[in-house]
Amino acid sequence: MEALFATENTRKLIPEIKDFLQKEIYPLENTESLTGKFSNIAPILDQKRELVKKSGLWGLQFGEKDGGLGLSLCEFGQVSEVLATTPFGHYVFNCQAPDIGNMELIHRYASEQIKSKFLHPLMQGNIRSCFSMTEPEFAGSNPVNLGTTAVKEGDHYVINGHKWFTSSADGASFAVVMAVTNPDAAPHKRASQIIVPTNTEGFKLIRNISIMGESSDHWASHAEVSYENCRVPATNLIGEEGAGFMLAQERLGPGRIHHCMRWIGISERCLDLLCKRAVSREMGDGTFLGEKQMVQFWIAESRAEIDAARLMVLRTADNIDKFGASTVRNQISAIKFFCAKVMLDVIDRAIQVHGALGITDDTPLSFWYRHERGARIYDGADEVHKSSLAKSILKDYGLSGKK
């Protein structure tokens, strides 16, 4: 817990959540739960959700009038870090992506009718949702390029397209789909976000994409999806027509805070595992791994880098709380690539210190090694964020290059 950003809320909540996780969730981590289909562990996790509700910790991200705590982004970031110390934390607290982003968007921009139909069961954890943006044929680094279309026909949109990395689609009740509604508008005004219930005719889950050795299912799925003449009511539109990118940006600002804090939580847990290993592994000559200079350096570097990452992210969250996401675009770009690197380095060091054990699935290290490699790719690859940040800086120096 970083004292600089501690509040009454975090001082109360974080120890409670930590206790809950250590007592109820950490013990669920084992080879089976870390490698099998998510549907195997989901029923147990759903039981844990009931315990969360009972303990009054449900709905951490909701506003006070929605039964939540009205946490600021900076506060919620600190909660999110703790939840991330186990692969199951966010799900159990119903704060998991992409649902949390969908809840937020629908909460802000959808009609009451839509809210009662889609938002409320989502907030209760009774249904799940997915977000359908990325397309295999188009480079993710250029989000303006979209092949999926939504054509207005009377009171409906008719949607056609091909998506992948539609995370959590398997078993979801609805998708929020990004589709071109206004092909003749300026590039950033062409797309809209529309709710498509997954039981709509023409919605087809082609496959749960196998990622890093596992296709998984349920919430842990990443689906390839096709939309063939999917007809949904025009009222399923979120916000305005053509606002798709603006909404995506709005989602991505806090979304990146969530990601980064999650990565910091993972990093902390990996460093904790690394240290535990360092003090317990005897080298056959009476000394311990932790006495090796290289192991010490990895610990020290990890400690410094994680602290740096956390300060960067919480500062950014704090600024979003105070001034809005649009004022800290550069900071958001910076934390995205900075934190992803820190996490992947810490995971790698923790594996190396664990030796052969580190590549087994007897610890969560391998899970994170596999599942978090994507951190440098999704939500804008490192390369996109670095160029974007630099161009913004150089613009102030007068550069107006094209590349």
Add this chain to the structure above:
Amino acid sequence: MEALFATENTRKLIPEIKDFLQKEIYPLENTESLTGKFSNIAPILDQKRELVKKSGLWGLQFGEKDGGLGLSLCEFGQVSEVLATTPFGHYVFNCQAPDIGNMELIHRYASEQIKSKFLHPLMQGNIRSCFSMTEPEFAGSNPVNLGTTAVKEGDHYVINGHKWFTSSADGASFAVVMAVTNPDAAPHKRASQIIVPTNTEGFKLIRNISIMGESSDHWASHAEVSYENCRVPATNLIGEEGAGFMLAQERLGPGRIHHCMRWIGISERCLDLLCKRAVSREMGDGTFLGEKQMVQFWIAESRAEIDAARLMVLRTADNIDKFGASTVRNQISAIKFFCAKVMLDVIDRAIQVHGALGITDDTPLSFWYRHERGARIYDGADEVHKSSLAKSILKDYGLSGKK
């Protein structure tokens, strides 16, 4: 192919093997074969083995009198590189670890009786074997520490112990087990290598260890094994009593050449995939990924590093051929950590250039990302080899430190 080390043999063999792999094996790479149990693909691979035999490419590693080509280590290294460009290459050519090492050892050090019983069917690819050295309770960096014992009782050894990372144990006909036979000898003279048929009473495969998300089976298994009063004929001893470490060292010298050349083959394939992606992925603005400066740098750095790695390994192999493994211990240490790093860096760059596709199992990149992380750990971790090399150098400068 590095002209410096090309021979008549390699100039003839390597194009043939490349052709075979591209025609027969590369097409077998798909999500299923790259993620499922090995037993699913094994029957098809066994058919391909018959094609190899027909094409006269079987037994590349054998001496001429055993029906092989009598390749030098340096020549075989170059063959091994090509085989490694697909995850199935070595298996199809019956050059896969640990069988190749077991064949070599038994060939050199076992009696004719043992050879006819275990070696000949191995050379035919009719049976498989495993190598049982690592123990979960003892640090691999200090191989003198072993808990497994083999006590002589009359004409038999009675073996007790607990091993893991006994690679390929699932379905193997026999294990070569490292066990302490002479507990009172000097530390490096305590252990022996003994053949234990897996149907021996007391041999128990506890589990195929789940590694990086997969437990797999068959040749691709890494087993936890227990030996409880396993009784085997004393004639199953390979070499002499107490020679276990010497044999392990002898195995590891060429074994590390094999590993390193395999890693170079993987690196070459990943660079090839990277380049193909670079010239085919359009960025939405008419330019291609390969026009990005960073992608170019990754290609250039990978090209230089792979070339450097190959020269290092083939030089070492050539020296082993000429002067024996004991004269190039330092070079062997150097290539172990140098090549592992090159490979992991190239894999990582290739994934990044593939974007979201790179973390799916639609290419072999994810397979290698997961399965080759161990390269920095097994057969002596980076840290062990670096310290060992440095101490050897500093000894010449007069240092006689303890650590």
Add this chain to the structure above:
Amino acid sequence: MEALFATENTRKLIPEIKDFLQKEIYPLENTESLTGKFSNIAPILDQKRELVKKSGLWGLQFGEKDGGLGLSLCEFGQVSEVLATTPFGHYVFNCQAPDIGNMELIHRYASEQIKSKFLHPLMQGNIRSCFSMTEPEFAGSNPVNLGTTAVKEGDHYVINGHKWFTSSADGASFAVVMAVTNPDAAPHKRASQIIVPTNTEGFKLIRNISIMGESSDHWASHAEVSYENCRVPATNLIGEEGAGFMLAQERLGPGRIHHCMRWIGISERCLDLLCKRAVSREMGDGTFLGEKQMVQFWIAESRAEIDAARLMVLRTADNIDKFGASTVRNQISAIKFFCAKVMLDVIDRAIQVHGALGITDDTPLSFWYRHERGARIYDGADEVHKSSLAKSILKDYGLSGKK
């Protein structure tokens, strides 16, 4: 300026100091001043000191009753960053090491008599001082090992020893010397800090050590010094006998904040130079350096890393202000190696972007490249701080190793 730590003081002071530096000091940076003896530029800098006094910016580090502003460490750190954007900033504002540390120590621990004799002229900038700790024969990583002795004879100490890296000794009026006074005490209680006027008989400046191509002189000297039967009044002792290490520690805590903030100032200036070059260097084809992806990445990474470094240091300074240096020893270790790395990386990138110009002395980049390489060595090498931080962490996990 980091909003998180901005105060009324910093909001007022920093723009004023920036203006002063840009108007009065930056123009003094040229090949001659950046490479010649410091005594060449010192007279001009001394004139600038008078301007500082006139502008009311003198004595930034002093308490209010000493005519200063009573800045907190966190505030002064932010000032120090700005001063460091030019190699002459600290000197012109009389905040230069080692004088600032000596002032602080004498202020806290010396008698009024000593203060009036040594402190007041130092605060006026009328004299200079040096700090004499490091010895060539003893590893700096083990400060308990000292060869210099101070033997009490009546009312005097008689000092004998051999020091080097006694920074700023050339022309200094006195040295603060670390010497063993109590050889039989516990290792950390053996040494004391004693003031030795440089005109004391037996004090000999052997040479200004040539560092990175230059021996320089005056404040910019790093001297090798011998003490041969140097006799000084016992009242020249700072604090108590045996308190030398405690005082050194006390000095080093804030001292490291000063160093780190200085490094951040250097980093900011180098990034500024890098960006200016990026937008002005045309590549011969109508594009600018800043359009190159690699240059953009260097800018982005530098921006992120400098921000991270600053947050880390100001947080630490803030904690020292609130809780004292002893509570944040780990944070102090972390910033020392973290910030040194950030600075050296940024300097190196800036040089590379400047091409041939970057290695000339036509910009301050070469000055910093040469003079700041020592950042990873002095005041505790990277290796010392990393091990120290890790051991402190592992102690909480129960490790009590010796190494």
Add this chain to the structure above:
Amino acid sequence: MEALFATENTRKLIPEIKDFLQKEIYPLENTESLTGKFSNIAPILDQKRELVKKSGLWGLQFGEKDGGLGLSLCEFGQVSEVLATTPFGHYVFNCQAPDIGNMELIHRYASEQIKSKFLHPLMQGNIRSCFSMTEPEFAGSNPVNLGTTAVKEGDHYVINGHKWFTSSADGASFAVVMAVTNPDAAPHKRASQIIVPTNTEGFKLIRNISIMGESSDHWASHAEVSYENCRVPATNLIGEEGAGFMLAQERLGPGRIHHCMRWIGISERCLDLLCKRAVSREMGDGTFLGEKQMVQFWIAESRAEIDAARLMVLRTADNIDKFGASTVRNQISAIKFFCAKVMLDVIDRAIQVHGALGITDDTPLSFWYRHERGARIYDGADEVHKSSLAKSILKDYGLSGKK
């Protein structure tokens, strides 16, 4: 000495040269010679040149009919490595750049008259020369851009232009100048190389550029030069009009071998110094620096990387000997950036292991740290070579991008 490329010549020469250097040249390395003007040490080095002549080692790079040994490039590379282990080696053996390149070019492409006037005294070491290509106003990465012109007027060329980094101009007898003679030709056919004696009217040495803290002089100078209506006989043209770039390329191929082997020699010496320090620096507790794991890792990594670099360069040299420079353009690009990085890393590690001593001028480490930072910049920056190599590779994959 790499056995793979050892020949009768190298087996004989290299020990002789090593002995000579250790006996005659290493003892000249001291603070003064490593930091002062080159003209201070030059008279002593010129005496050593006489010893070289007496010992029959003069003219190593010449053909047999010119009194040399007719070494292949691969052999000379190995000699060059040894010479580079001290900053004075190449000068003492008259193999120093840029003279060696000028000798080579004039030898191949100039008339007998020019040879007797300029080449023969150069080969005797009686005069020195310089090479005048780089211009401050034009990006070095685009060598086609040149501002300097040579206009034919009757039997003369009249040259006007502004150059810098004209290495060794101070005291040189003549410059080889790159100037545009055919402004209307295709970009790569516009420039020519012309000999301009430095006593020609209009040739002006503006300054010895201060580089990394030193302007030096004599052979160690890097001059800014202006040509104002310099009139030289048209027969001073080297090769044909418009052949300037072709000649520059021809010079750069072997020139890069020379550079790379020089860097490897420097690396070897730094590693040697590092190891000597590691075994001699006691840490105050009875252990030595060389027992620290990190120091061991630096030694091991340096050993591996230097070996890799040497194999890469000698392979390339060997290929140039066998097939010509044009066939190995990719290999030449690769060694340029690969070896520069290896050297700079090794220098940096050696400095760190030396601690405070490492940044003084009491060892040659600081000299190389300062003077070899340019290795990543001159003769084509890292960035240029990496892109060039990658584009050549991607061309084979079908990419025809513009960038």
